[in-house]
Each structure stands twice: as C-alpha cells, then as structure tokens.
Amino acid sequence: MIRTVSSTPYSDQKPGTSGLRKKVPVFQQQNYTENFIQSIFDSLQGFKGETLVIGGDGRYYNREVIQIALRMAAANGFGRVLVGQGGIMSTPAVSHVIRKHKAFGGIILSASHNPGGPNEDFGIKYNASNGGPAPESLTDAIFARSRVIDRYLTADFPDVNLDSIGSLNAGGLMIEVIDPVDDYAELMEHLFDFGAIRDLIAGGFRVTFDAMHAVTGPYAREILVNRLGADPALIRNDVPLEDFGGHHPDPNLVHARELYDTMMAPDAPDFGAASDGDGDRNLIIGRSIFVTPSDSLAMLAANAHLAPGYKAGIAGIARSMPTSGAADRVAAKMEVQLYETPTGWKFFGNLLDAGRVTICGEESAGTGSTHVREKDGLWAVLLWLNILAVRRQSVLEIVEDHWATYGRTYYSRHDYEAVDTDAANTLMARIEERFGALPGTKLGPLTVARADNFSYHDPVDLSVSRNQGIRIHFEGGARIVFRLSGTGTSGATLRVYMEFYEPDPARHNRDTQEALSDLIAAAEELASIRALTGRDAPTVIT
Numbered sequence: 035m036i037r038t039v040s041s042t043p044y045s046d047q048k049p050g051t052s053g054l055r056k057k058v059p060v061f062q063q064q065n066y067t068e069n070f071i072q073s074i075f076d077s078l079q080g081f082k083g084e085t086l087v088i089g090g091d092g093r094y095y096n097r098e099v100i101q102i103a104l105r106m107a108a109a110n111g112f113g114r115v116l117v118g119q120g121g122i123m124s125t126p127a128v129s130h131v132i133r134k135h136k137a138f139g140g141i142i143l144s145a146s147h148n149p150g151g152p153n154e155d156f157g158i159k160y161n162a163s164n165g166g167p168a169p170e171s172l173t174d175a176i177f178a179r180s181r182v183i184d185r186y187l188t189a190d191f192p193d194v195n196l197d198s199i200g201s202l203n204a205g206g207l208m209i210e211v212i213d214p215v216d217d218y219a220e221l222m223e224h225l226f227d228f229g230a231i232r233d234l235i236a237g238g239f240r241v242t243f244d245a246m247h248a249v250t251g252p253y254a255r256e257i258l259v260n261r262l263g264a265d266p267a268l269i270r271n272d273v274p275l276e277d278f279g280g281h282h283p284d285p286n287l288v289h290a291r292e293l294y295d296t297m298m299a300p301d302a303p304d305f306g307a308a309s310d311g312d313g314d315r316n317l318i319i320g321r322s323i324f325v326t327p328s329d330s331l332a333m334l335a336a337n338a339h340l341a342p343g344y345k346a347g348i349a350g351i352a353r354s355m356p357t358s359g360a361a362d363r364v365a366a367k368m369e370v371q372l373y374e375t376p377t378g379w380k381f382f383g384n385l386l387d388a389g390r391v392t393i394c395g396e397e398s399a400g401t402g403s404t405h406v407r408e409k410d411g412l413w414a415v416l417l418w419l420n421i422l423a424v425r426r427q428s429v430l431e432i433v434e435d436h437w438a439t440y441g442r443t444y445y446s447r448h449d450y451e452a453v454d455t456d457a458a459n460t461l462m463a464r465i466e467e468r469f470g471a472l473p474g475t476k477l478g479p480l481t482v483a484r485a486d487n488f489s490y491h492d493p494v495d496l497s498v499s500r501n502q503g504i505r506i507h508f509e510g511g512a513r514i515v516f517r518l519s520g521t522g523t524s525g526a527t528l529r530v531y532m533e534f535y536e537p538d539p540a541r542h543n544r545d546t547q548e549a550l551s552d553l554i555a556a557a558e559e560l561a562s563i564r565a566l567t568g569r570d571a572p573t574v575i576t
C-alpha cells in the first residue's frame with residue numbers, strides 16, 4: 035500500500051513569515067505539494083506511531099491537500115491523525131489540539147488573511163509539539179530538503195470522508211475526524227468568566243462579530259451565540275466559503291469596512307470584532323472608536339488580571355519590533371519585562387515556553403497568550419468582553435482611561451502592496467547606505483537620532499535573526515520602520531510604520547494621519563517611496 039514516488043525538486047519552497055504561501059496553481063504543479071509535505075516529514079525525527087493534527091481554514095484546495103497529507107502521513111509512519119470536520123480548524127484551535135492531545139505536531143493549511151479561490155492564495159505550515167510555528171532552524175531545514183528532494187512516500191487508500199465525525203483506520207493510520215470547536219470552546223470557558231459575559235450581554239450589551247466567511251464562523255456561533263447569548267443576527271458572514279465570498283478575509287479597516295461603518299453609526303452595537311481567514315487575527319472596534327492592535331495589546335495586558343485565567347498577573351509582555359511602544363509603558367508600570375521580537379509569531383514561542391511572557395501581540399492584528407502558541411482572534415475578543423463585563427464601562431471609556439494613565443502612542447502603518455521587487459530592494463538598500471550619515475539629519479521638524487537594521491538575539495536559545503527591518507529613531511522618541519513583508523505572494527510589499535508618543539491628554543483626540551503628518555513626510559523624504567515604487571499613495575493604511 036505504501037508507494038515511493040520519484041520527484042524532482044522546486045527551488046522556491048522557502049517558508050516565509052508564516053509557512054509556505056503561493057498561488058493555488060503553484061501548489062497544483064506536479065508533486066509541488068507532495069514535495070513540500072515530504073520535506074517537512076524528512077526534516078523531523080521520531081514521529082513513528084505519533085499523532086499529527088491537520089486543520090485548514092477551509093479555503094479553495096483545502097480538502098484536496100488534506101487527502102494528500104493523510105496518505106503521506108500514513109506512508110511516513112504517523113500512528114494517528116486528528117483532522118477537523120470538513121477539513122476545518124482555526125489556527126489557534128490547531129495549536130490547542132496539538133498541546134491538549136500531546137501530538138507530535140500539526141499541519142495548518144492556510145494563507146491567513148489572503149484571498150482564496152482557484153487563482154488566489156494557499157499555504158502550508160508546520161507547527162511543533164509545543165503548538166507553535168516551526169522555528170527558523172526547522173523552516174531552514176525544510177527549505178534545504180525541498181531543494182534536493184527526489185521522492186515522496188504515499189499510501190493508496192480512497193478519499194476519507196471529512197464531513198462526519200468519527201474514526202477509521204486507513205493504511206494503518208488511525209484517522210479521527212473531530213469537532214473543530216469543542217476543545218477550543220472548553221479552553222475559552224476555562225480562561226474567561228463566561229457567566230459575567232453572559233450577564234453583560236443579557237443586560238442589553240450588543241456584540242457584533244464578522245467572521246468574513248472564514249474559519250471563525252462555527253466558533254463564533256458556538257461560543258458567542260450558544261454559550262454567551264449574543265444575538266445571532268449580529269454575527270455576520272458566519273458560513274465559511276472556499277473563496278471567502280470573494281473578499282479578503284483580512285480584519286482591517288479596508289476589508290472589514292461594513293463592520294467599521296456599523297460601529298460608527300449612531301445606533302451602533304456596543305462592541306464589534308472580526309477575525310481573519312484562519313482565525314488568529316482580531317479587529318476590535320467600540321462604538322465610534324477603533325482600537326489599534328498596538329493599543330489593544332497594551333490595554334489587554336493592563337487589564338488581563340480581570341479574567342480568571344490571568345488573575346495571578348502576567349509574567350511579561352512581548353511585541354514585534356514594528357508594534358508600537360504602547361505596551362512598553364504598561365510593562366514598565368507593572369514592572370515586568372518587555373521583549374521586542376522580529377515580525378512573526380514564531381519568535382514568541384521560546385519566550386512563552388520559558389515562562390518569560392504571558393501576553394504577546396503584533397501590530398498586524400495578532401494578540402495571544404500562553405494558552406496556545408499562536409495568536410488567537412476569538413481569545414482577544416473574549417478577553418475584551420471579560421474586561422468590559424467586569425469594568426462595566428464602554429470601549430471608548432476604557433481606551434480614554436488608558437491613554438490618560440499611560441499616554442497615547444499615535445501609530446499608523448502604510449502598505450505599498452505588490453510593488454516591483456527590485457524597486458523595493460533598492461529602496462531599502464538606499465536607506466541603509468545612508469545609515470552613517472543620518473544621525474543629526476533634519477527631516478522637516480524632526481531630527482534623526484539613530485538608524486539601524488533590527489537584529490534579534492533570542493534570550494532563550496541564543497539564536498540571532500538579522501535584517502528584520504530598518505529603524506529610524508528621531509530625537510524625542512518618534513520612530514519610522516521600513517520593512518518588506520514576508521507574507522505577500524506577488525511582488526514585494528513595503529510596510530512603513532510610524533509612531534510617536536503623546537503624554538498630554540489634551541492632545542489625545544487628534545486625527546491619527548494628521549498627527550503623524552511630519553513622520554509621513556519624513557518617510558517619503560528618506561525613502562523616495564513615490565519615485566521608486568511609482569505609487570502616489572499607500573494601498574492600505576491601517
């Protein structure tokens with residue numbers, strides 16, 4: 035039943051920020067998917083007879099790849115596979131299922147917030163036994179293997195019915211089709227005070243959630259509606275679709291515009307949230323106030339002790355380098371350590387495993403904690419709801435109170451998507467060439483204090499990750515970061531992150547883009563973005 039199929043390698047299977055992401059037709063090339071999965075298995079040791087978890091965000095090509103992965107897992111000697119019903123499981127739920135069932139690891143099929151469909155994006159990533167994304171040492175090994183691979187192993191058995199829950203034996207492999215929500219919902223009940231949230235909602239507090247036709251629909255129905263009593267009419271787009279209804283399942287102000295408009299309307303619900311394709315990101319909007327992910331991280335960290343799962347306080351906070359310094363001020367006040375890591379959730383894994391931090395977050399709408407090893411969209415929603423249930427204030431009151439206590443960090447990210455790769459590399463290289471000359475340079479009213487390219491020294495495994503983004507620090511603490519995205523699938527995406535700190539409460543109600551206008555102008559002056567990319571304006575402003 036087990037066959038060895040000879041194959042020839044592809045040269046482009048280098049995992050990015052979060053696994054291998056390519057267009058569906060790339061994955062559909064002869065043996066392309068098989069080569070990558072076999073490269074993962076060939077880079078692992080000691081999994082004979084062990085458990086593998088497989089889940090996906092339900093996008094186009096998910097079901098096909100699950101069947102391929104099941105046959106290959108059997109042929110490679112795994113003993114058991116846990117797979118979500120319908121091939122669906124959110125990324126944080128996979129992380130939890132790996133941990134809870136002591137699996138060897140897991141395969142997540144997702145391209146996160148990127149669009150889905152026959153000509154859109156697909157992705158494969160491997161998570162280790164701690165439930166977290168493979169560390170760079172492993173993704174490097176997988177890439178190296180993919181460049182020389184000459185065969186893969188597969189077993190011959192018919193397609194497995196993914197739609198009905200139950201177990202079967204296929205080629206010696208125990209395959210269990212499990213409810214993707216159960217284990218996860220139980221974990222959430224354990225972390226949060228569902229009684230208090232139920233009371234809040236029963237008292238007329240209106241919660242709206244946009245699942246963006248992606249994986250969190252079933253989770254939102256079970257947790258928000260069935261267990262917490264939210265009005266089902268306010269849960270939108272809760273049926274997962276292979277093409278996400280033709281939209282980008284990206285919970286930002288552009289792609290979750292309807293939710294934003296709902297929350298800005300006079301009769302807005304009290305709390306609005308959305309999650310992305312695979313359920314690990316979150317967008318939080320109060321009535322007439324959007325909470326930036328960087329602020330949300332700071333506010334969740336400052337209030338986490340109000341939820342039962344965190345009542346003992348937090349050990350430390352980690353944020354990615356381009357995330358704003360708002361959380362740093364919370365860490366300082368709480369006298370806990372703040373860690374600054376490169377972009378990519380995998381960098382939080384060691385800190386979480388070592389117990390150095392409890393809460394982590396990124397500007398890219400990811401927040402999470404020690405409960406799993408991925409960022410977790412619904413977790414963030416539930417922690418917000420738990421805090422709101424205890425404080426009995428509006429989102430706006432909590433935000434304003436936070437700014438009054440810690441000061442406000444004005445923050446924005448400007449993205450230039452799908453720009454020419456050479457142009458983007460030139461832009462970055464030209465800034466770096468000027469590093470030596472930049473300190474003391476005046477850009478409008480701002481003076482450069484120092485410039486560098488961020489290197490991360492992992493305090494746990496002592497590994498070093500270089501070239502993680504250009505940082506321009508100005509006198510007075512303002513900052514611009516230039517970085518090329520590691521998750522795009524066409525051309526390059528330039529991200530420009532800008533921030534400055536405003537302690538004065540009288541100046542906390544300015545328009546963000548207006549408040550950042552000097553930094554926006556400085557970024558253009560430094561990088562000649564328009565001339566080099568040919569773009570007049572960012573594709574997306576968040």
Ligand code: G6P
Nearest residue numbers: 051052378379396398519520521
């Ligand atoms: C994924 C990763 C995040 C990362 C985000 C943006 O969601 O899991 O950790 O922040 O992509 O990455 P990028 O390289 O596109 O800025």
Ligand code: ZN
Nearest residue numbers: 146147312314
């Ligand atoms: Zn995601």
